[in-house]
Amino acid sequence: MRSEAGGRYWPAPAKLNRFLHVTGRRADGYHELQTLFQLLDWGDEIGIEATGEPSVTRLTEVAGLPAGEDLIVRAALLLQRETSSRRGARLRIRKRVPMGAGLGGGSSDAATVLLVLNRLWGCGLSVSELAALGAQLGADVPVFIHGDTALATGVGERLEPLSLGPRHYVLVFPGIAISTREVFADPGLRRDSPPLARAEAIAGVGRNDCAEVVFRRYPAVARAADAVSRWGRPLLTGTGSTLFLEMDSREQAIRATHQMKNLYNVRAVSGVDRSPLHQMLEQSGA
Numbered sequence: 001m002r003s004e005a006g007g008r009y010w011p012a013p014a015k016l017n018r019f020l021h022v023t024g025r026r027a028d029g030y031h032e033l034q035t036l037f038q039l040l041d042w043g044d045e046i047g048i049e050a051t052g053e054p055s056v057t058r059l060t061e062v063a064g065l066p067a068g069e070d071l072i073v074r075a076a077l078l079l080q081r082e083t084s085s086r087r088g089a090r091l092r093i094r095k096r097v098p099m100g101a102g103l104g105g106g107s108s109d110a111a112t113v114l115l116v117l118n119r120l121w122g123c124g125l126s127v128s129e130l131a132a133l134g135a136q137l138g139a140d141v142p143v144f145i146h147g148d149t150a151l152a153t154g155v156g157e158r159l160e161p162l163s164l165g166p167r168h169y170v171l172v173f174p175g176i177a178i179s180t181r182e183v184f185a186d187p188g189l190r191r192d193s194p195p196l197a198r199a200e201a202i203a204g205v206g207r208n209d210c211a212e213v214v215f216r217r218y219p220a221v222a223r224a225a226d227a228v229s230r231w232g233r234p235l236l237t238g239t240g241s242t243l244f245l246e247m248d249s250r251e252q253a254i255r256a257t258h259q260m261k262n263l264y265n266v267r268a269v270s271g272v273d274r275s276p277l278h279q280m281l282e283q284s285g286a
Contacts, residue, residue: 007049007090011276012112014043014103014269015143016169016237016244019206021193023153031184034195035152036206037143037159038167041276042269044105046072046112047092050120055088056080062095071110071137078133079114083123089113100177102238104140111144112277119281131157147275151201162202167271168253172234172243172264174224178214183239186213204246211236227263231256 016038024032047059056076058067067073076089091113097105114130117123125133127145134141139156148161183189190209200206214236215222221241225234232245247253253268260266 007047007092009045009047009092009094010112010116010280012044012046012097012105012108013144013272013276014040014097014105014108015140016040016271017102017208018204018235019196019201020208020210020238021195021206022189022191022209023193023195025191030155031191032154033152033156034193034201034206035156036162036201037140037150037152037156038164038271039143039147039149039273039275040103040169040269041272042096042267043103044097044109044112045094046109046116047090047094048113048116048120049090050117051088051090053088054080054086056091057089058091058093060092060095062093065099071106072113075110075113075134075137076117078136079117079121079123079125082133083121083125085121085123087121089117089120098173098175098177098242100179101173101242102178102236102240103171103242104144104238107134107138107140108144110134110137111141114141115145115277115281144275144277147278149271149273151198153195160198161273163273164202164271165273168247168250169269169271170228170231170245170247170253170256170260171267171269172224172228172245172260173266174218174221174241174243174264176218176220176241178218178221178240180239183210183213183217186217188216189213208236208238210239214240224264228260231260 018036131142
């Protein structure tokens with residue numbers, strides 16, 4: 001958490017899908033999934049200033065994203081409406097997570113706004129109630145609301161917290177924005193993968209069912225995976241476009257980023273069992 005004039009900045013951590021099995025398709029068109037969400041120590045930062053007036057304003061321009069479509073604004077308005085709060089907010093964003101990257105940036109941003117404004121506005125909603133609200137904004141929002149690395153089923157809303165211990169990764173950004181809706185609508189997407197046992201999920205047995213579709217539709221992502229394969233096994237997170245490689249240590253991850261940086265935009269990150277946002281909320285009392 002960082003304090004500046006106009007309010008504090010709060011973390012909105014990114015996530016990885018260590019695997020993603022599409023286990024079925026429901027009558028309403030939504031897909032049944034099994035995935036392991038790994039929270040990261042890196043992501044966006046959201047500046048949040050509670051106000052006594054009911055207006056919600058985004059003070060940061062985000063290229064290609066009008067304020068009315070931004071999940072941070074939609075999250076604040078949803079909480080305001082559902083709790084009949086008469087208070088408002090001024091919101092700022094330090095955007096680090098690329099859009100369409102499969103890292104959950106927008107969903108995490110929304111979760112941060114819901115959690116922090118629930119506290120600042122004195123709404124008094126429980127984490128479960130906030131997660132239910134967040135699910136209206138996106139299937140990934142509840143995992144960021146609960147704040148734990150977790151095994152997820154359903155459409156991603158049924159969560160079993162897991163402790164993976166220290167994990168270290170290199171993120172590879174091919175510079176492409178991918179539409180989740182487009183990937184899940186592809187007729188070639190496998191939709192009958194068997195679910196993994198808990199021990200298998202933790203051990204990394206699974207795959208990402210979306211990868212084949214993404215590599216076919218976006219050859220540049222497939223080329224990136226091939227280019228960085230000399231450093232390890234590149235995996236796709238979510239529906240992409242970000243690739244990640246697991247490393248044995250933070251030092252190894254940093255060395256690999258130095259070696260890869262002439263090929264792609266890369267970043268060394270660490271996996272965490274508990275969200276940095278929740279740790280700060282627990283320590284600060286807001």
